[in-house]
Amino acid sequence: MAKHIVAAVKDLPPGSRKLVEVNNRQIAVFNVNGEFHALGNRCPHEGGHLIDGKLVGLVQSKMPGEYCYSRKDELVKCPWHGWEFDLRTGRAQCDPSRVRVRHYETAVVQGGEIDLDAPPKAAEVFSVRVEDDYVVVEV
Amino acid sequence: MNLSDIRAIDCDVHPTVPSMQTLLPYLNDHWRETVIEREITTLDTISYPPLAPLTARADFRDERGRAGLDAGEVGQQALDKWQADIAILNCLYGVQLVFNEDMAQAFARAVNDWVVKEWLDRDPRLRASIVVPLQNVEHAVDEIERCAADKRFVQILVLCMGETPLGRRQFWPIYAAAERHNLPLGIHAGSAYRYPVTSLGWPTYYVEDYAAQSLGFQSQLASLVCEGVFVKFPKLKAVLIESGVTWLPGFVWRLSKFWRGVRAEIPWIDRSPNEIVRDHFRLTIQPLDTPDNPDIVARAIEHFQSDDMLLYSSDYPHWQFDGDEIMPPGIPASLHRRILVDNPLATYPRLGL
Numbered sequence: 001m002a003k004h005i006v007a008a009v010k011d012l013p014p015g016s017r018k019l020v021e022v023n024n025r026q027i028a029v030f031n032v033n034g035e036f037h038a039l040g041n042r043c044p045h046e047g048g049h050l051i052d053g054k055l056v057g058l059v060q061s062k063m064p065g066e067y068c069y070s071r072k073d074e075l076v077k078c079p080w081h082g083w084e085f086d087l088r089t090g091r092a093q094c095d096p097s098r099v100r101v102r103h104y105e106t107a108v109v110q111g112g113e114i115d116l117d118a119p120p121k122a123a124e125v126f127s128v129r130v131e132d133d134y135v136v137v138e139v
Numbered sequence: 140m141n142l143s144d145i146r147a148i149d150c151d152v153h154p155t156v157p158s159m160q161t162l163l164p165y166l167n168d169h170w171r172e173t174v175i176e177r178e179i180t181t182l183d184t185i186s187y188p189p190l191a192p193l194t195a196r197a198d199f200r201d202e203r204g205r206a207g208l209d210a211g212e213v214g215q216q217a218l219d220k221w222q223a224d225i226a227i228l229n230c231l232y233g234v235q236l237v238f239n240e241d242m243a244q245a246f247a248r249a250v251n252d253w254v255v256k257e258w259l260d261r262d263p264r265l266r267a268s269i270v271v272p273l274q275n276v277e278h279a280v281d282e283i284e285r286c287a288a289d290k291r292f293v294q295i296l297v298l299c300m301g302e303t304p305l306g307r308r309q310f311w312p313i314y315a316a317a318e319r320h321n322l323p324l325g326i327h328a329g330s331a332y333r334y335p336v337t338s339l340g341w342p343t344y345y346v347e348d349y350a351a352q353s354l355g356f357q358s359q360l361a362s363l364v365c366e367g368v369f370v371k372f373p374k375l376k377a378v379l380i381e382s383g384v385t386w387l388p389g390f391v392w393r394l395s396k397f398w399r400g401v402r403a404e405i406p407w408i409d410r411s412p413n414e415i416v417r418d419h420f421r422l423t424i425q426p427l428d429t430p431d432n433p434d435i436v437a438r439a440i441e442h443f444q445s446d447d448m449l450l451y452s453s454d455y456p457h458w459q460f461d462g463d464e465i466m467p468p469g470i471p472a473s474l475h476r477r478i479l480v481d482n483p484l485a486t487y488p489r490l491g492l
Contacts, residue, residue, distance in 0.1 A: 063407060081400040093403075
């Protein structure tokens with residue numbers, strides 16, 4: 001596992017998303033209320049692009065007619081067939097034990113904290129500024 | 140009888156109401172006079188016109204073309220002949236078609252009381268389903284409560300095509316009563332004819348009506364699953380009677396597939412409809428819609444991914460097969476005992492009481 005800078009935090013504000021490519025893998029990165037989540041972009045069902053999916057909350061129920069809503073915007077719905085994937089785990093809500101998309105750990109690092117002798121591999125070319133924050137994905 | 144001695148449990152036998160005259164003693168004064176005064180001669184419906192070929196096998200018919208008219212005849216023709224030690228009577232008489240809720244209640248009571256007196260009391264091998272007037276849910280629950288004290292009633296009987304999908308919450312008091320009394324919900328082919336039997340409109344021919352029943356079963360299955368009836372009533376089982384059987388896997392694949400994408404619409408369904416259907420639905424084996432090749436029959440049965448779902452039935456006197464082979468050729472021998480005895484006993488708890 002290596003850390004890869006995928007965006008400057010200021011370029012990926014809350015509510016935004018970015019498709020990045022790391023080691024030939026397409027990864028969908030989402031900023032939900034300041035928290036960054038990264039999933040493989042390809043839906044394991046038919047290959048829809050999760051980067052184009054709507055963010056939705058989690059609806060659960062113990063009994064017909066009861067709707068327990070939580071975790072607003074923490075699931076992404078595949079734009080093709082609507083399968084929901086948990087941004088925190090990559091698991092599909094319809095079959096969490098068997099269906100999942102690859103989930104990647106993310107972190108925010110400050111430009112000044114990046115060890116310049118062994119910099120994380122950038123997915124794109126960035127000019128890293130000491131005072132700025134960067135989104136890092138572990139791949 | 141010792142349960143281990145049971146050879147076969149026939150889960151679908153039809154007692155024929157000979158005529159409206161038969162039910163007169165079971166109606167109160169008001170309804171008896173109504174029937175006579177209005178000259179209501181029968182509640183037979185176009186689902187099973189008395190002389191239609193499907194309605195009775197030729198060798199079961201009397202000189203007037205009727206079959207299954209009394210317990211002695213049915214005991215001989217269905218139970219003795221096919222070595223059934225228990226048979227469940229499903230009386231198909233058009234109680235469900237009546238528009239007047241009170242009249243429907245009166246006819247349901249009359250049919251159920253007639254079944255007790257003229258059938259259950261005459262042959263200890265017989266059990267029966269409670270005919271309920273779905274036109275009024277309170278009446279239906281009352282009828283279940285009235286009949287359930289008699290343990291020979293082992294199931295609630297409704298038609299495949301009614302006025303409203305069966306999963307809707309208005310029917311839930313019926314399912315609460317069903318669960319309370321260990322009565323599966325038996326859904327039998329047939330329509331209350333509130334609507335055309337296809338969603339496209341009225342078909343022209345009888346064969347279209349009968350073939351369309353499997354579409355009705357599909358929609359009822361989807362309704363019961365999606366509305367969450369089995370979440371609310373986890374002990375409830377639904378028995379699809381005279382449904383044709385083999386339509387089920389393909390439809391459930393479809394339902395389960397599309398559920399994955401719209402799961403949030405029915406969040407109480409938190410596992411695949413496929414699993415729910417396996418746990419809660421049972422099907423009687425006559426008729427079994429398959430090609431003639433027995434190898435294909437076995438493959439079709441494999442698609443159910445369960446050995447628990449099929450229940451033995453003759454569908455007497457309906458003409459579903461010739462000869463004496465009720466068990467359709469191609470059903471693996473290893474499943475026979477389950478279908479004949481074990482699955483019916485597991486489905487109908489009251490058979491073991």
